[in-house]
Amino acid sequence: MLFIAGAYKSHMTTWGILSPESLTYILFTNCLLCLLSLHQWLWKVVWAVLCLSSGLADYFLTNYGVEIDRDTLTVFFQATPKDVGAFNITAILFHLIPSLLLAATGWFVIKPSRDFSPMRSRGLLVLALLMGAVGATGYFAWPIVGKSTPYNVVAATYGYYQYTRELDQAIKSRKNIGDDAGVFTENATQPLSIVLVIGESARADHFSLNGYKRDTNPLLAKVNNLVSFTHATSCGVMTHTSVPCLLTRATATNWIPAETETSVISVFNALHFDTAWFGSQGDFSLSVPVSYISSEAQKKVILYAADGGRSPYDGQLLPYLDQALGTTTNHFVVLHTNGSHIQYAARYPKEFERFPANCKEHNLSLAQRMFIITNSEVKSNQKFRYKTTDMFDDCASSIDTLINSYDNSIVYTDWMLNQVISRLQHTNAIMLYTSDHGESLGENGKFLHGHPEEVNNWQVPMIVWASDTYIQNNPQRWAALQSYRHKPVSHDHIFHSLLDCAGIDSKLTDPSLSLCR
Numbered sequence: 001m002l003f004i005a006g007a008y009k010s011h012m013t014t015w016g017i018l019s020p021e022s023l024t025y026i027l028f029t030n031c032l033l034c035l036l037s038l039h040q041w042l043w044k045v046v047w048a049v050l051c052l053s054s055g056l057a058d059y060f061l062t063n064y065g066v067e068i069d070r071d072t073l074t075v076f077f078q079a080t081p082k083d084v085g086a087f088n089i090t091a092i093l094f095h096l097i098p099s100l101l102l103a104a105t106g107w108f109v110i111k112p113s114r115d116f117s118p119m120r121s122r123g124l125l126v127l128a129l130l131m132g133a134v135g136a137t138g139y140f141a142w143p144i145v146g147k148s149t150p151y152n153v154v155a156a157t158y159g160y161y162q163y164t165r166e167l168d169q170a171i172k173s174r175k176n177i178g179d180d181a182g183v184f185t186e187n188a189t190q191p192l193s194i195v196l197v198i199g200e201s202a203r204a205d206h207f208s209l210n211g212y213k214r215d216t217n218p219l220l221a222k223v224n225n226l227v228s229f230t231h232a233t234s235c236g237v238m239t240h241t242s243v244p245c246l247l248t249r250a251t252a253t254n255w256i257p258a259e260t261e262t263s264v265i266s267v268f269n270a271l272h273f274d275t276a277w278f279g280s281q282g283d284f285s286l287s288v289p290v291s292y293i294s295s296e297a298q299k300k301v302i303l304y305a306a307d308g309g310r311s312p313y314d315g316q317l318l319p320y321l322d323q324a325l326g327t328t329t330n331h332f333v334v335l336h337t338n339g340s341h342i343q344y345a346a347r348y349p350k351e352f353e354r355f356p357a358n359c360k361e362h363n364l365s366l367a368q369r370m371f372i373i374t375n376s377e378v379k380s381n382q383k384f385r386y387k388t389t390d391m392f393d394d395c396a397s398s399i400d401t402l403i404n405s406y407d408n409s410i411v412y413t414d415w416m417l418n419q420v421i422s423r424l425q426h427t428n429a430i431m432l433y434t435s436d437h438g439e440s441l442g443e444n445g446k447f448l449h450g451h452p453e454e455v456n457n458w459q460v461p462m463i464v465w466a467s468d469t470y471i472q473n474n475p476q477r478w479a480a481l482q483s484y485r486h487k488p489v490s491h492d493h494i495f496h497s498l499l500d501c502a503g504i505d506s507k508l509t510d511p512s513l514s515l516c517r
């Protein structure tokens with residue numbers, strides 16, 4: 001049993017069975033086995049759960065390079081049945097077979113002693129404590145052991161449970177900052193419309209507006225009254241951290257307000273704006289602040305995947321925007337788009353394939369949302385086809401076609417933003433666009449996002465556009481916005497700029513974080 005437990009984790013083969021890390025792992029494992037031996041059903045149930053969860057963890061690690069931690073479990077628990085169906089079930093079963101054999105061995109071959117005498121129980125406890133104590137010493141010396149299966153699964157599950165519990169408490173006791181909304185001072189004759197478009201996984205350096213060699217912004221390049229901030233950074237590298245951050249008073253260095261306060265939407269509500277949230281990303285689980293924040297809007301529409309499984313295109317949000325803008329009041333509308341979310345080729349209709357990607361349409365699976373691939377093939381020859389077809393299918397037979405499909409999704413975003421602008425052209429309006437975070441496209445062997453060490457995960461496009469009427473009414477604010485074109489700006493500015501640029505005099509606003517000053 002010592003050998004099986006010690007050798008089960010794949011790291012053991014590289015560390016060597018007798019390395020200090022392996023020894024710590026084995027001590028922990030045997031401490032656990034001693035404790036499980038205290039009761040027959042404790043042994044059977046926990047052993048089976050550990051074996052099966054370890055098999056699943058191994059599937060994600062070997063196929064996607066995904067380490068199981070709290071964040072990956074958060075994404076996992078947000079999965080819909082359709083997402084789960086998009087996995088490669090055969091590959092999962094293949095990974096579960098050794099786990100099932102190990103579980104069966106524990107159930108039917110290894111028979112725990114039926115001696116439950118106090119003396120034996122005390123002996124097992126003492127043994128467990130001894131091994132646990134020595135193992136704990138090793139754990140602090142080599143914390144990587146805590147990231148090894150099955151301990152990472154246990155730690156991640158506990159972390160997720162703790163996170164959701166704390167978050168639920170924080171959400172229930174959130175302070176409604178709408179109570180301190182202040183005053184809407186603008187006295188224009190036309191109602192004011194503010195549209196915030198939140199993109200997904202778009203990189204600043206793939207926008208030709210920012211100097212990208214490919215013409216990915218053919219439409220926006222011709223638009224007047226548009227400023228593309230060339231040095232913008234995101235608040236985080238994951239959707240569920242960046243989106244709440246940019247909508248609240250949270251900043252990259254202080255995320256707490258994202259959980260303890262309502263968002264900018266509640267401020268516009270308090271000032272009698274019509275507020276709306278239209279999203280094409282599907283809903284998030286109730287444990288994620290995005291869902292709570294989007295529910296602050298008076299009108300909320302979330303588009304889900306159609307029956308065919310394809311996620312909706314962002315352009316499908318436009319009729320809802322038309323409806324929202326149809327009233328004669330002030331508006332604050334959030335469009336939460338799919339942007340350049342993997343799979344890139346599924347983000348745009350065929351006619352937007354400006355760069356040859358030769359992709360079929362794809363379904364968005366949970367696997368794609370779990371973000372990380374570190375495939376050695378990619379590093380070695382820059383040509384890759386993943387072991388399973390979950391990730392890119394025929395879409396990415398090379399890095400070149402992967403980037404082509406990614407750039408096509410930017411071209412579609414260019415069209416989408418141009419559509420939004422065309423709807424606001426003759427009104428008193430301002431539009432702000434930014435992506436929630438960037439994306440890795442093979443640099444350092446990394447893909448997708450969730451890599452805080454990669455600058456391309458932080459560098460995001462940020463664009464502001466204003467109508468002629470807005471500029472006439474707000475010449476100083478427009479001049480201030482333009483002055484930031486090449487200065488460092490970030491998601492930290494968005495909450496304060498939305499209020500300040502709207503002409504809302506509020507003590508919630510930090511003037512030093514307003515782009516209209």
Ligand SMILES: [Zn+2]
Nearest residue numbers: 201238239436
């Ligand atoms: Zn995202």
